[in-house]
Amino acid sequence: MKEKRLLFSIHDVGPAFEGQVDRLVDHVAPYVRLDRTAMLVVPNHWGDHPISARSPFAGRVRRWAESGAEIFLHGWFHRDGASHGGLGARFKAQHMTAGEGEFLGLDLATARQRLADGRALIEEITGQPIAGFVAPAWLYGEPALTALEELGFPIAEDHMKIWSPMTGQTLARGPVMTWASRSKLRMASSLAVAYLLPPLLHRSENFRVAVHPGDTTQPAIMLSINDVLQRAVLTRRPSRYGHLLDD
Structure with missing residues (x-):
C-alpha cells in the first residue's frame, strides 16, 4: 500500500503579500516544514507588483528555494484580461474566481510567452529548475494546456488533479x-x-491543501487551516509535489 501524502501550497506569493505569506509559513510550521511547501510565485501581481531577478523579494524567493521550498510559477499577472466566448468559459470566469482566471482565455502565443518568461524569471532567481505551474484560480483554456505541453513543464494542477504536461501522465x-x-x-x-472533506478523502493517497494570503485576514479560516492540517498529519506524510514524479 502506498504511503498517504499531504501536499501543501501557498498561493499568490509576491511582494504585494509578503507579510501575509510570512504569517502563513509561521502558522503552518508545526505541521508542514518549508521543504515540504510549494510556493506559487506571481511575477507581477495585477501589473502593480513586478518581481525583478535582483529585487529584494527575489532574494527571499531564492532563500526559500535554498531551504527546500518548491517554487512554482502562478500565472504572470494573476488577472483575467480576456473576453470569453463560450458559455462554460464565461461561467468559470464569472463564478469561479473574482476576475483572476488569467490563463482561461489566453491565446496560444500569449500563453506560451507568459509561461516561458515566468519560467525564465524563476529559474534565474533560484538557480534551480522550476517545480511546475499552477494557473490562477486553477483555470486553464485549451491554448494554455497546449503551451504547457509544448514547453514541457514537469507538473501542473487544477481543481481535481495533478498531471505532468511533459508526459501527459496524471500523477494524482x-x-x-x-x-x-x-x-x-x-x-x-x-x-x-x-x-467535512478530510474524512471523505481518508482513503485517497494524496490530499491537497492550498492557502492564500487573504486567509490571514479571517481568524476563523486560520483556525480551520490549523484544524485541517492537524488532522491530516495524523495519517499523512507532508510531501513534495516532485515525489509524485518519483512514483
Missing part, C-alpha cells in the same frame, strides 16, 4: 482543499467543506 486525482474569504457566504461554505 482528487479535489484540492482551499478556503474563500471574498464574502460571508463563500467563507461559511468553505469552512463547512474544510470540516
Whole structure:
C-alpha cells in the first residue's frame, strides 16, 4: 500500500503579500516544514507588483528555494484580461474566481510567452529548475494546456488533479482543499467543506491543501487551516509535489 501524502501550497506569493505569506509559513510550521511547501510565485501581481531577478523579494524567493521550498510559477499577472466566448468559459470566469482566471482565455502565443518568461524569471532567481505551474484560480483554456505541453513543464494542477504536461501522465486525482474569504457566504461554505472533506478523502493517497494570503485576514479560516492540517498529519506524510514524479 502506498504511503498517504499531504501536499501543501501557498498561493499568490509576491511582494504585494509578503507579510501575509510570512504569517502563513509561521502558522503552518508545526505541521508542514518549508521543504515540504510549494510556493506559487506571481511575477507581477495585477501589473502593480513586478518581481525583478535582483529585487529584494527575489532574494527571499531564492532563500526559500535554498531551504527546500518548491517554487512554482502562478500565472504572470494573476488577472483575467480576456473576453470569453463560450458559455462554460464565461461561467468559470464569472463564478469561479473574482476576475483572476488569467490563463482561461489566453491565446496560444500569449500563453506560451507568459509561461516561458515566468519560467525564465524563476529559474534565474533560484538557480534551480522550476517545480511546475499552477494557473490562477486553477483555470486553464485549451491554448494554455497546449503551451504547457509544448514547453514541457514537469507538473501542473487544477481543481481535481495533478498531471505532468511533459508526459501527459496524471500523477494524482482528487479535489484540492482551499478556503474563500471574498464574502460571508463563500467563507461559511468553505469552512463547512474544510470540516467535512478530510474524512471523505481518508482513503485517497494524496490530499491537497492550498492557502492564500487573504486567509490571514479571517481568524476563523486560520483556525480551520490549523484544524485541517492537524488532522491530516495524523495519517499523512507532508510531501513534495516532485515525489509524485518519483512514483
